[in-house]
Amino acid sequence: MNSFINVGVIGCGTISHVYIENIVQNYKNLRLVAVSDYFPEKAKEVTEKYDFVKACSTEELLADPDISIVLNLTIPMAHYSINKQILNSNKHVYCEKPLALETDEAKELVEEANKRNLMCVSAPDTFLGSGIQTVRSLIDSGKIGKPTGFTANMTSSGHELWHPNPGFYYQKGGGPVWDMGPYYLTALIYLLGPIEEISCFATSGRPMRNILGKMQQTEVSTHYTAIIKLCNGATGTVTMSFDIWNSSLPLLEFYGTKGSITAPDPNYFSGPVQFFDGEKLKDIVDRVQEPHPAKVITMIENTESCLNEIDLMFPFEPTHNVNMRGLGVSDMAVALLNNRKSRLSSDLSLHVVEAMQAFDISASSGKPYKMTTTCVITDPMDKNWKLWEVK
Numbered sequence: 001m002n003s004f005i006n007v008g009v010i011g012c013g014t015i016s017h018v019y020i021e022n023i024v025q026n027y028k029n030l031r032l033v034a035v036s037d038y039f040p041e042k043a044k045e046v047t048e049k050y051d052f053v054k055a056c057s058t059e060e061l062l063a064d065p066d067i068s069i070v071l072n073l074t075i076p077m078a079h080y081s082i083n084k085q086i087l088n089s090n091k092h093v094y095c096e097k098p099l100a101l102e103t104d105e106a107k108e109l110v111e112e113a114n115k116r117n118l119m120c121v122s123a124p125d126t127f128l129g130s131g132i133q134t135v136r137s138l139i140d141s142g143k144i145g146k147p148t149g150f151t152a153n154m155t156s157s158g159h160e161l162w163h164p165n166p167g168f169y170y171q172k173g174g175g176p177v178w179d180m181g182p183y184y185l186t187a188l189i190y191l192l193g194p195i196e197e198i199s200c201f202a203t204s205g206r207p208m209r210n211i212l213g214k215m216q217q218t219e220v221s222t223h224y225t226a227i228i229k230l231c232n233g234a235t236g237t238v239t240m241s242f243d244i245w246n247s248s249l250p251l252l253e254f255y256g257t258k259g260s261i262t263a264p265d266p267n268y269f270s271g272p273v274q275f276f277d278g279e280k281l282k283d284i285v286d287r288v289q290e291p292h293p294a295k296v297i298t299m300i301e302n303t304e305s306c307l308n309e310i311d312l313m314f315p316f317e318p319t320h321n322v323n324m325r326g327l328g329v330s331d332m333a334v335a336l337l338n339n340r341k342s343r344l345s346s347d348l349s350l351h352v353v354e355a356m357q358a359f360d361i362s363a364s365s366g367k368p369y370k371m372t373t374t375c376v377i378t379d380p381m382d383k384n385w386k387l388w389e390v391k
């Protein structure tokens with residue numbers, strides 16, 4: 001029996017480089033067989049670097065019987081139709097975020113995948129990295145007690161500052177919620193469970209953006225402020241913006257009856273995790289016999305001692321900031337080879353698409369949006385996971 005799964009890549013643009021490098025060099029259970037792109041020369045460039053990989057048309061790639069999982073790394077507007085083609089070719093889908101641009105389309109894909117007994121999931125897979133996994137173990141072990149709240153804040157002035165082809169960020173499927181929301185929402189749902197309701201306001205700071213020297217119309221909202229209620233009762237605030245030049249807001253924090261967690265940037269696989277032990281502070285303060293002012297002073301003096309940097313799980317990571325994109329595909333391969341469920345689930349990808357659409361629907365209707373989809377929280381990573389080749 002094979003100990004690896006053959007994969008194909010559609011879309012050889014900016015993000016494909018790290019995926020391809022990781023699949024070829026680092027993920028022991030994945031083999032890259034073929035690549036395609038709308039512009040054939042982009043696929044050819046990959047084969048110049050890796051001559052064992054086949055550059056072909058998307059149709060040829062989908063007809064290759066050796067390929068089991070297809071990575072759809074095209075732009076968001078192309079995701080739904082390409083995902084549909086992949087499923088119709090009886091292959092598993094790993095799509096860059098988002099799975100589709102409409103809840104109905106994402107539902108249709110998931111239904112089709114279920115009918116065919118295929119996996120159909122979308123990025124991100126950053127939540128499988130040591131950062132969010134460490135947060136998961138803290139929450140699961142009851143360190144913060146009953147989760148009551150959270151905040152998620154993605155603040156930036158826009159991707160045109162760095163992306164070589166940034167036009168799509170200001171068209172349907174772009175904007176801060178559809179582009180960066182998947183990292184924050186996926187981490188949130190994976191850690192605390194599905195969303196019940198979303199209320200949102202949205203606006204657009206700049207109607208025109210300078211895209212590669214040409215002014216382009218902004219077709220999407222670029223500044224969102226939302227309130228989310230989770231099915232477990234916890235509530236939180238979310239800011240997603242391409243209109244903020246500077247901010248000191250935390251990226252992602254969780255609050256519970258016993259403590260708080262400051263999570264690392266969910267756009268990365270790792271980063272510092274801080275835990276504030278409210279129980280420890282409570283014990284210190286409760287030991288003070290004097291009346292109120294002495295308790296306040298004790299609390300202020302001892303607050304810092306209750307904040308701990310937590311050792312990250314998965315010490316096998318080569319370095320702290322390594323970009324492990326493809327980890328979710330590697331997990332899909334483990335699932336296929338061992339006949340178990342993948343940690344990226346179609347229901348999670350669909351729930352995230354509905355949540356993002358809920359931001360827009362609530363903002364345009366002025367009403368809260370009740371979610372119609374749900375998902376179950378998938379397993380934490382296996383502590384003995386060793387599929388990344390440490391060279």
Ligand SMILES: NC(=O)c1ccc[n+]([C@@H]2O[C@H](COP(=O)([O-])OP(=O)(O)OC[C@H]3O[C@@H](n4cnc5c(N)ncnc54)[C@H](O)[C@@H]3O)[C@@H](O)[C@H]2O)c1
Nearest residue numbers: 011012013014015037038039073074075076078096097165
């Ligand atoms: N750039 C990043 O840092 C980054 C990070 C994380 C996720 N992503 C996500 O990855 C996806 C791709 O982003 P990117 O930055 O690589 O974009 P990109 O524009 O650099 O690359 C997209 C590639 O897909 C190809 N393509 C488009 N439509 C196609 C079609 N119908 N058939 C075949 N090929 C097609 C394009 O020719 C291009 O080579 C997006 O969903 C984005 O949200 C990007």
